[in-house]
Structures are given as structure tokens and as C-alpha cells.
Amino acid sequence: MSVTPMQPPIPKLKKEAIVSALKKGNRVDGRSFEDFRSITIELNPIPKRSNGSALVKLGNTSVLVGVKIGVERPFPDRPNEGVLQVHAEFVPLASPSFEPGPPDENAVEVARVIDRCLRESKSIDLGELVIVPGKYSWSIYNDIYLLDHDGNVTDASTLASMAALNVAKLPKLVSVENDQVRIDYSTMDKPLPVKLNVVTVTVVKIGGYILVDPNLDEEILAEAKAAIGIDSNGRIVGIQKSGGGLSVSEVRYAVDIAIKKGRELLTLLEKTLKTV
Amino acid sequence: MSSRPTLIGENGLRHDHRRPDELRPIKMEVGVLKNADGSALVEFGNTKVIAAVYGPREPPAKYMLSPEKAIVRCRYHMAPFSTIERKSPAPSRREIELSKVIREALESAIFTELFPRSAIDIFIEVLQADGGTRTAGLTAASLALADAGVPMRDLIAAVAVGKVDGVIVLDIDEVEDEYGEADMPIGIMPSINQVVLLQLNGVMTREEFDIAMDLAMKGVSEIYRLQKEALSKKYMLYTEE
Numbered sequence: 156m157s158v159t160p161m162q163p164p165i166p167k168l169k170k171e172a173i174v175s176a177l178k179k180g181n182r183v184d185g186r187s188f189e190d191f192r193s194i195t196i197e198l199n200p201i202p203k204r205s206n207g208s209a210l211v212k213l214g215n216t217s218v219l220v221g222v223k224i225g226v227e228r229p230f231p232d233r234p235n236e237g238v239l240q241v242h243a244e245f246v247p248l249a250s251p252s253f254e255p256g257p258p259d260e261n262a263v264e265v266a267r268v269i270d271r272c273l274r275e276s277k278s279i280d281l282g283e284l285v286i287v288p289g290k291y292s293w294s295i296y297n298d299i300y301l302l303d304h305d306g307n308v309t310d311a312s313t314l315a316s317m318a319a320l321n322v323a324k325l326p327k328l329v330s331v332e333n334d335q336v337r338i339d340y341s342t343m344d345k346p347l348p349v350k351l352n353v354v355t356v357t358v359v360k361i362g363g364y365i366l367v368d369p370n371l372d373e374e375i376l377a378e379a380k381a382a383i384g385i386d387s388n389g390r391i392v393g394i395q396k397s398g399g400g401l402s403v404s405e406v407r408y409a410v411d412i413a414i415k416k417g418r419e420l421l422t423l424l425e426k427t428l429k430t431v
Numbered sequence: 432m433s434s435r436p437t438l439i440g441e442n443g444l445r446h447d448h449r450r451p452d453e454l455r456p457i458k459m460e461v462g463v464l465k466n467a468d469g470s471a472l473v474e475f476g477n478t479k480v481i482a483a484v485y486g487p488r489e490p491p492a493k494y495m496l497s498p499e500k501a502i503v504r505c506r507y508h509m510a511p512f513s514t515i516e517r518k519s520p521a522p523s524r525r526e527i528e529l530s531k532v533i534r535e536a537l538e539s540a541i542f543t544e545l546f547p548r549s550a551i552d553i554f555i556e557v558l559q560a561d562g563g564t565r566t567a568g569l570t571a572a573s574l575a576l577a578d579a580g581v582p583m584r585d586l587i588a589a590v591a592v593g594k595v596d597g598v599i600v601l602d603i604d605e606v607e608d609e610y611g612e613a614d615m616p617i618g619i620m621p622s623i624n625q626v627v628l629l630q631l632n633g634v635m636t637r638e639e640f641d642i643a644m645d646l647a648m649k650g651v652s653e654i655y656r657l658q659k660e661a662l663s664k665k666y667m668l669y670t671e672e
Contacts, residue, residue: 156505157505157527157533158495158534159497159500159502159504159534260527260528261531263524263527263528264528266524267524271632275613275632275633379539381629390634391631391636393631394615394630395532395630396626396627396630397532398539399538399539399625400539401625402624402625402626403624403626403644403648405626406626406644407641407644414637
């Protein structure tokens with residue numbers, strides 16, 4: 156059951172400072188409405204045990220993604236496809252308001268939104284991940300680990316997932332004989348079939364203003380929030396509105412900003428990936 | 432899984448003979464349960480959803496209450512017999528996510544500030560699933576809240592638009608959801624122009640998104656009309672007496 160969350164209190168002075176800055180056309184940390192915080196992407200911070208990994212810092216928000224690849228039986232209704240699963244853990248070390256336990260609705264939502272953006276855009280060609288149709292296929296587990304929470308976990312997680320999937324390598328397939336597969340897990344072999352990249356752009360509405368990449372204070376104050384997935388072809392590959400309402404024209408405006416900012420994020424991601 | 436069916440025929444009609452901008456037959460009934468403070472049954476074609484509201488009432492635990500407003504608790508749940516293969520009654524990740532987005536949509540309609548230190552509980556049970564269950568559920572929950580006399584900014588009318596065989600269509604069913612290119616559920620408070628639920632599962636261009644939004648607005652206005660009709664069917668009787 157989903158219950159109205161207890162919002163962490165935000166000092167009245169801080170709230171007033173944020174809103175009055177917006178009225179003057181800027182934000183308390185000096186950004187304009189359409190600016191992201193500084194972004195760093197570190198590739199393969201978990202080189203020995205994960206098949207691919209990435210650490211993304213978006214301002215003070217920090218997200219680590221590790222990809223683990225194994226061999227599984229494909230889903231019965233998808234015998235010719237590999238398995239892709241996205242999970243997110245908001246571990247208690249990331250925020251004073253997180254408790255240990257199974258993923259709550261916020262973690263489930265982030266994971267499912269990113270899963271859909273990757274799946275619907277066909278970012279990864281799952282058809283290339285079949286080893287023996289109906290019997291064996293590669294399984295890709297994309298685990299999102301939030302390390303430090305300062306707002307906009309979704310965009311940081313999508314960026315980290317995409318970076319990790321791009322650098323991930325399949326273990327070596329030694330042989331397929333009589334329906335038996337032998338895998339050498341200690342040898343990294345081919346890269347994953349990543350066909351196009353996807354990012355999400357999160358916007359919030361505060362005091363009637365629409366801004367991108369909210370920090371935690373802005374997220375708490377937000378009247379509404381929307382995460383919009385954009386792929387490298389400029390298509391919309393997913394939307395998830397949360398919180399309160401937006402007018403139809405605000406929704407259209409949010410999509411326009413997302414397409415514009417999404418292009419910038421994709422450029423940054425692709426530039427980082429070229430360094431390997 | 433069988434091979435992909437033709438979703439848009441040569442005559443431009445859909446697999447169930449609907450036009451792209453046509454809703455399924457819709458039925459709504461308010462006040463269908465005795466115990467609940469408010470309830471509603473909504474059918475979009477073969478999709479059948481029941482919603483009940485309890486409250487505003489005392490929350491089950493003191494630590495949950497808010498001194499400023501009512502808390503809203505919402506569960507979207509599918510009956511085990513509602514799906515093609517039996518669904519385990521344990522809450523799935525999908526149900527956890529949908530309970531959240533539906534709760535947030537309803538919460539933005541309710542004047543929660545009028546009921547501090549109380550809880551408003553909304554339970555949605557999908558009895559038969561044939562696509563559009565979250566939008567039928569949200570439509571039903573909004574009616575149930577009205578039936579319970581909970582003050583709201585507006586009713587929420589919801590529908591799923593989609594893209595099938597490259598055509599933007601209204602009120603997609605399960606076949607169109609499974610084999611189509613996109614599913615976009617939308618919930619709107621029509622009189623005050625507020626989009627309170629919006630998801631896109633699938634791929635659209637910017638232009639297709641605009642067409643989909645326009646089509647959704649059209650569908651929503653018809654659903655809104657039916658909601659008001661369903662409410663007046665129950666409550667006009669009393670005013671006439």
C-alpha cells in the first residue's frame with residue numbers, strides 16, 4: 156500500500172530563499188532553470204567482480220551501477236531474447252531518511268522507469284543475447300546503488316546504468332555442445348549489443364516555475380515532478396510523472412526541455428565513453 | 432506466444448473493429464458496496480475494476496498522522512483470477528509502482544488540509560484485466576471518493592492512449608498494449624486542466640506525443656461526462672425525493 160510520505164522538514168527561511176530566487180529567474184546554487192549540476196562519470200570502478208560498472212556524480216548525488224552477467228533460461232514467452240533486469244537499492248548509508256529493508260516504492264519506481272526506457276527504446280538488442288533459443292540466454296542484471304542522495308536520483312541512475320552497460324563485457328562462451336553451454340566467467344569477452352543510448356531528464360514545478368535537475372531541497376518543495384526518457388534519435392522513450400498536477404501546456408513544455416537537455420546529456424555520455 | 436496480430440486493418444479499424452479515436456463501451460456505477468463510505472465499479476470493455484474509500488478516519492497508528500493534513504493510503508491490486516495466467520496475490524513491483532502513482536494523482540485532487548490527523552484509504556481491486564486497468568482504477572477511485580463525500584478539486588477522468596501499427600489510438604486494450612509500440616496512461620482533472628497521472632511506456636516522436644495528448648483530452652472529456660452521469664444517477668434520486 157502506498158502512503159503519503161512524511162516529508163523531512165525544510166527550514167522556512169530556506170524555502171523562502173529558494174522561491175524568491177526563482178522569482179528573480181535563478182536558483183540558490185547559482186544555476187539557471189535549465190542547468191544541470193556538474194556531472195562526472197567514472198567508468199569501471201568495480202573492475203574485478205562486475206562485468207561493467209559506472210559511478211555518476213550529479214552535484215552531491217552519487218550513484219553506482221554494477222552490471223552482472225550470467226546465463227539463464229529465457230522467459231517462456233520470449234524464447235529468442237536475453238534477460239534484462241533493472242533493480243535499485245536505496246541503501247541506508249545514502250540518506251538519514253532511508254531505512255534498511257526491501258526496496259520501497261521510490262526505489263521500485265526508479266528501477267521500473269529506467270527498465271522501461273531501456274526496454275522500449277530497444278537500447279540493448281536482447282535478440283543478440285540468445286545462446287540456445289528457449290534454453291540458454293545471457294542474463295543482464297543492472298543494479299543501481301544509491302550512495303549519496305541529494306535529489307534527482309533518476310537521471311543520475313539512468314546515466315550510470317547506460318555508462319555501465321556500454322562498458323560491460325560478456326564472459327567468454329567456451330562451447331555449446333549437446334545443449335550444454337560452458338562459460339569461462341574469468342575471461343571478459345565481447346561487449347553488450349548496445350544499439351543506442353538513453354538518458355532521462357527530470358523536471359520539477361516549484362511556485363509555477365519549471366526547472367531541470369532538482370536537488371533534494373527543490374525536490375521536497377516541488378509541486379510536481381516528471382522524468383522524461385530521451386534516446387539518441389531524439390525520440391521520447393518514456394515518461395513518469397509523479398507528485399502533483401501539471402497543466403497540459405506545462406507537460407508539453409517539459410517534454411521540449413527534456414529533448415533539448417537530453418541531447419546535451421547524451422553528448423556528455425558519448426564523449427566519456429570515447430575515453431575507453 | 433502466438434504471432435503478432437494485425438492491429439490496424441486495411442479499413443483503418445482496430446482488431447476489435449473500433450475506430451482509432453473510439454472508446455470501448457464504458458459502464459460506471461456508484462455506491463456498489465455497503466460497508467465502504469464510498470465505492471464505484473467501472474468497466475472499460477472487458478476491463479472491470481472496483482474501488483472503495485474508507486474515511487476520513489483515524490489512522491491505524493499514531494505515528495502515521497500528520498497535524499496539517501489527512502494522509503492518503505492507496506492500494507492498487509489485481510485479483511488472482513483477473514489475468515490470463517493466475518496472478519500471485521502478493522504485491523508485485525508493478526502494483527507497488529501503480530499504487531504510488533495513483534495515490535499521488537488522487538492526493539492532488541483531495542483537499543487533504545481539511546482533515547488533519549486523519550487517514551483516507553482507497554482500495555482498488557482489478558477484477559478482470561484487459562488493458563487500461565490503472566486508468567479504469569483511477570477513474571473508479573475518484574468516483575468512490577466523490578461517493579464518500581470527500582471534497583475534491585475535481586473528478587479525475589483517466590484513459591490510456593497508445594500507438595499501434597504506427598497509429599495513435601484511444602483506450603488501448605491488452606492486445607494493443609502487448610503488441611503495440613506505446614502505451615500512455617493519462618489522468619486529468621478536466622475542469623481545472625491538471626494532468627495528475629502521466630506515464631509513457633514505449634516510444635513516440637515529439638509530434639506523435641502531441642497527437643496522443645490531444646486524443647487523450649478527447650477521451651477524458653467523454654469519461655468525465657459519464658462519471659458525472661453515474662454520480663447523478665445515484666444522487667439525483669435523493670434530490671427528487
